[in-house]
Amino acid sequence: MIDHLFVADAAWLGADDLAGPTAVGVCRDEISWIGPPSAAPPAVPRTHLDGILLPGLTDHHVHTALIDPAELLVAGVTTLVDLGGTPDDLWPLVERSRNDPDLPRIRAAGPFLTAPGGYPTQQDWAPAGIALEVDGPHSGAAAVESLLPHEPITIKVALNSEAGPVVDDATLRAIVHTAADHGIPVTAHTQGPGQTLRAYQAGIRVLAHTPWTETLTDDLINDLARSTTIISTLDIHGWGTPTHERDTALRNLHRFHAAGGTVRYGTDLGNGPLPRAVNAREVVALTEAGLTPVDILHAITSSLLRPGVPADLTAVPADPTTNPGALSRAITIHKAVMRGIR
Ligand SMILES: [Zn+2]
Structure with a gap:
């Protein structure tokens, strides 16, 4: 199940380099799907992000x-x-x-x-x-x-x-x-x-x-x-x-x-x-x-951004794998509000 898709031209998924175009599907404030935007279900509401997608x-x-x-x-x-x-x-x-x-x-x-x-x-x-x-x-x-x-x-x-x-x-x-x-x-x-x-x-x-x-x-x-x-x-x-x-x-x-x-x-x-x-x-x-x-x-x-974790999503304006200073210009895209998260 996906309630909403967040789509970015690049994302950090834990590797040494950025991943390319990435869609993150969220269901009830939990990440339920990650993949290339072209593989995402078409009928789901989506938000296109400026910048590079990171975990919260x-x-x-x-x-x-x-x-x-x-x-x-x-x-x-x-x-x-x-x-x-x-x-x-x-x-x-x-x-x-x-x-x-x-x-x-x-x-x-x-x-x-x-x-x-x-x-x-x-x-x-x-x-x-x-x-x-x-x-x-x-x-x-x-x-x-x-x-x-x-x-x-x-x-x-x-x-x-x-x-x-x-x-x-x-x-x-x-x-x-x-x-x-x-x-x-x-x-x-x-x-x-x-x-x-x-x-x-x-x-x-x-x-x-x-x-x-x-x-x-x-x-x-x-x-x-x-x-x-x-x-x-x-x-x-x-x-x-x-x-x-x-x-x-x-x-x-x-x-x-x-x-x-x-x-x-x-x-x-x-x-x-x-x-x-x-x-x-x-x-x-x-x-x-x-x-x-x-x-x-x-x-x-x-x-990391992966299915099953709370959908805390952040974006930065430059590649943080080469320019960590970009983190000081981060903005929050989404904060998960879920019962039971500690
Ligand atoms: Zn202190």
Whole structure:
């Protein structure tokens, strides 16, 4: 069944080069068919697109409380991952985003888990309720359990020894094990000497930022590359001006990517002067870290265009397999609004 066809002169279907003329058939907001326009059923309503068709784009690290999420949807970003917000505002927004065609789909961690007085509780920007302070393994496990009714996409833990106390290893392991019992990965903000190693050793498998406070050892880079996803957020350092922190993060990410690690595009949107679109400077930084344009496409799209996935469709005005900067001029063609999509 096809309700509607989206037709473009070219599309990115996951390969190193663009595919030629492509039609994507959508049925009840799910992709139900892909093929050449000439092979598509003739009687179905169709929309001809200017530009090159891509899957919807994802920013894997945002703070929706500090931005207007609707601005991102206009710019081709059909999914946002919120990595820290206040429950009273965040969970209703997540729910609304499932059915609201004007909002990107928002997936969220909920509040940070942190040590009493730990990051970000002492930050000027941190509103009340943004963190659950945990003071031992039982308290850490209970905090995870308390979030389960909201179906968090991940659990966010702050391990920032430069901004206050951090949870101990036993508490960290209790958080990771409790989350794992429910199939939920844990994402850590690591900052300060040794914190990335602690996260890895506790079983944390997503880093919310490329580590920037120290050069990681070769052993840790290799262990992370085998097991862990790093969300890039390179442009938070200097916003276009070179800094020592940016250099350290770039070198760590370059080595991680070269060792086969999985990189995801993420900006920490809401933190500092970042554009309300795909950040062209983040894309440049990913290129500097050794990602090819096609690597960047894989890092910024959550699933390829294929039958059975939600019909999130984006278009860009130039070939992103040779010019990844085109991503900053993306527009959303269609955002799937389906019950049951998380
Ligand atoms: Zn953040």
